[in-house]
Amino acid sequence: MFFPLLLQRLRILHLEPSETDHWQMCGALGLDPSSTVIERVDTLDRFKQRLTDGLHDIVVSAYHCDGFTAMDAWEVLLGMPGRQPAFIVLSRSASEAEAIDAVRRGACDFVRKSTLSQLARVMLRALDASRIRTAKEDSQAELAGSVERSTELNEYLRKCIEEERQAIAREVHDDIGGSLAALKSDLGWICKQAKEPDVLAHANAATEMLEHAIGASQRIVQDLYPPVLERGIVAAVDWLAGSFEQRTGVKTAFTSTHEVIHAPEDVQLVAYRTAQAALTTIARHAACSEVRIDLSDGENMLTLEITDNGRRLTRAELPERPRALRGLGARARTVDGRLAIRNRGGAGTSIILSVPLVPVEGSLRTARLQQT
Structure with a gap:
């Protein structure tokens, strides 16, 4: 049978x-x-x-x-x-x-x-x-393992990129910045010693170009890995807000629940990069006249909210948006956080980052911290 x-x-x-x-x-x-x-x-x-x-x-x-x-x-x-x-x-x-x-x-x-x-x-x-x-x-199980391995790889790549950015920032600041400062000093001496009008004119023009180069190198350093982060996330986001207003002319208000918010270094970096990417996108696409940035640490949660009064940005538009906003959700998840994009009535968009200040038990971030 x-x-x-x-x-x-x-x-x-x-x-x-x-x-x-x-x-x-x-x-x-x-x-x-x-x-x-x-x-x-x-x-x-x-x-x-x-x-x-x-x-x-x-x-x-x-x-x-x-x-x-x-x-x-x-x-x-x-x-x-x-x-x-x-x-x-x-x-x-x-x-x-x-x-x-x-x-x-x-x-x-x-x-x-x-x-x-x-x-x-x-x-x-x-x-x-x-x-x-x-x-x-x-x-x-195989799919879950593949996703976990992909997440770990992405996190490792981000870490490598951040370390490389930090190394380049130090190189630009210490070597190029130092050389430009020395060159500015020499041009200043030439301007003082120059007798010929043509020589003085060329020296002054070179000095103006050098000032531009120094400013550009400082902006590059700030974009790569801002030294202001060493003063904490509140000071760093405050600096971003002021720099954004000065550069774009868009009125920018920044508020924080405390003058100093204590948060792990990886959380601060994610918050800074989120604010940086959000402001970059606002400057290019929002067509707004006001921006508000709120930073808080209530209930053991770091919350960063960037709101503009310009054109609404929907989640469906994200694939079409510049790379500044892409990957922010994945970056947030590396520190157990989440990213939300909300519309404000008829106009304006809010980008909200929420990150627990205490690592979530069983999360990838907790496992990473235990390994170190």
Whole structure:
């Protein structure tokens, strides 16, 4: 017969207090009760031990056992590590309500002992369902692992980029900035010593160009890794607001709940980059006349909100927006935070960053901190 030949390649664990019922089930399946394919246990402790000792493809359990039910065995099975075998309830006296409850709680199927001829077909169907479920779980686990690895890689790349930006900022500030300052001093001496009008004119023109170069190098340093962050996130965002207003002419108001907000260095950097990217996008696309920046640390949460009164920006537009706003959500998640973009009535957009000041238990950030 087809079914017994297939079943002989499986390992079946039969939880059954009655040896007679066990023999009847083996007969219905065309199996020898002494075969290694099928094994009977009659206590919950023995059931748990056999689950621990070996791998089984199918568990068939009587509903009413001595001192427990099939649902108690099901709970034991759920608590076991590793792959779960298909679980079928086989009963003579269980009620319809008990049968429905067994399937609702996760059993693959319910078979009456009076219809043992159907058991082989039910077992094969349960095996197929179990294989599909296992494949789905494996696929989901693989996908979750891939996402986690991708997140870790992105975070590592961001960290490398920030370190590189910091190194370049130091290089520009110390070497190029120092050279430009020395050159400015020499040009100042030339201007004082120059007698010829043409020489003085060229020296003054060179000095103006040099002032422009010094200003550009300072802006580059601030964009790459601002030294103002060493004074804390409040001072850094305040500087951003003032610089934005001076550069664009857009009225910019900054408020903070405290003069100093204590936050981890990675959180401060994410907040600064978020404010920097938001202001860059506002300057290029919002067409606004006012910007408000609010920074707070209530309820152990750092919250940064940048609001303009210009053209509304919807989340659907983000893929079309410049790279300044792309990736802010992913950057926020590296410190357990989240980013929200909200419209303010008929005009204006708010970009809101919320980051817990205490790392979330079990998060990637917590794991990273524990490793360091």
